[in-house]
Amino acid sequence: MIVYYVKYELKVIPIRDTIPSRQFPVVNTILIVVNSLVFFYELSLGNSLDSFIKTYGLIPDYLGKHNAFFDRVYPFFTSMFLHGGWFHLIGNMLYLFIFGDNVEDRMGHFKYLIFYLFSGLAAAFSQILINIHSTIPMVGASGAISGVLGAYILYFPRSRILTLVPIFLFIQFVEIPALLFLLIWFVMQFFSGVYTLAVTNDTGGVAFWAHVGGFVAGFILAKPFQKRGY
Numbered sequence: 001m002i003v004y005y006v007k008y009e010l011k012v013i014p015i016r017d018t019i020p021s022r023q024f025p026v027v028n029t030i031l032i033v034v035n036s037l038v039f040f041y042e043l044s045l046g047n048s049l050d051s052f053i054k055t056y057g058l059i060p061d062y063l064g065k066h067n068a069f070f071d072r073v074y075p076f077f078t079s080m081f082l083h084g085g086w087f088h089l090i091g092n093m094l095y096l097f098i099f100g101d102n103v104e105d106r107m108g109h110f111k112y113l114i115f116y117l118f119s120g121l122a123a124a125f126s127q128i129l130i131n132i133h134s135t136i137p138m139v140g141a142s143g144a145i146s147g148v149l150g151a152y153i154l155y156f157p158r159s160r161i162l163t164l165v166p167i168f169l170f171i172q173f174v175e176i177p178a179l180l181f182l183l184i185w186f187v188m189q190f191f192s193g194v195y196t197l198a199v200t201n202d203t204g205g206v207a208f209w210a211h212v213g214g215f216v217a218g219f220i221l222a223k224p225f226q227k228r229g230y
Contacts, residue, residue: 013164014098015173016161019102021102021104027104027112027116028096031116035093053139057078058139062135076120079137079139093141106151106226106230107227117144119147120147122217123142124138124210126143126214143211146189150217154222159177186215189208193211193212
C-alpha cells in the first residue's frame with residue numbers, strides 16, 4: 001500500500017454555520033457528489049488502487065519527467081478529487097458542505113467553480129515548492145476547500161460556527177465566531193507546516209502547506225470573484 005500526502009486534518013468538527021444559503025448551491029453539491037463517486041470508484045479498484053493513485057495523484061518529482069504537457073497538467077486537477085480513506089473524504093466533504101454554499105452564494109455558480117479550481121492549483125503549487133522532489137502522491141480536496149475557507153473568513157467574519165469540541169473525556173457543542181474558528185485553523189496549519197520543515201524523511205502525512213497556500217489564495221481571490229453589488 002502506498003503512502004500519501006493528504007490535504008486534510010480534522011481536530012474540531014464543525015456542525016453548521018449560522019448563514020443560510022439564498023439559493024441552492026448547485027456547484028458545491030456537484031463537487032461533493034463527484035468527490036464521493038470518485039472515492040467509491042477507488043474502493044472498487046482493489047489491488048489496482050495503488051497504480052491508480054500514482055497515475056492520477058500529484059507527484060512533484062514526476063512533473064519534470066514527463067515529456068507530454070498534458071501528463072504534467074492533469075494530475076493537478078485529478079488529484080483534487082482523490083481521497084485516501086473514509087475519514088479523509090468525510091472530513092473534507094463536511095467542511096465543503098458547511099462553508100462552500102455561502103461562498104457560492106456570494107460568487108455565483110460559474111465563478112465559484114473557477115475559484116475552487118484556482119484555489120486547488122494554488123494549494124498544490126504551495127506544497128510542491130516545499131518538497132519539489134517528493135515521490136509521494138498528493139491527494140485530496142482540502143487544498144481547494146482551504147481556498148473556500150479563505151473566502152469565507154473575508155465574506156462572513158461575523159458568522160458563527162456550531163462546533164463539536166472534544167474536552168478531555170467529554171464532547172461539547174460550542175458556537176464559535178467564524179473569524180476565530182478559521183484563524184485558529186489557519187494558525188494550526190501554518191505552525192504544523194513549519195514543524196514539518198524540520199522532518200527530512202519523505203514519509204507522507206498531511207500536506208499542511210497546501211492548506212496554507214489554498215487559504216491565502218482563497219482570501220486574495222475572494223474579492224475579485226465576488227458578485228457585483230456586495
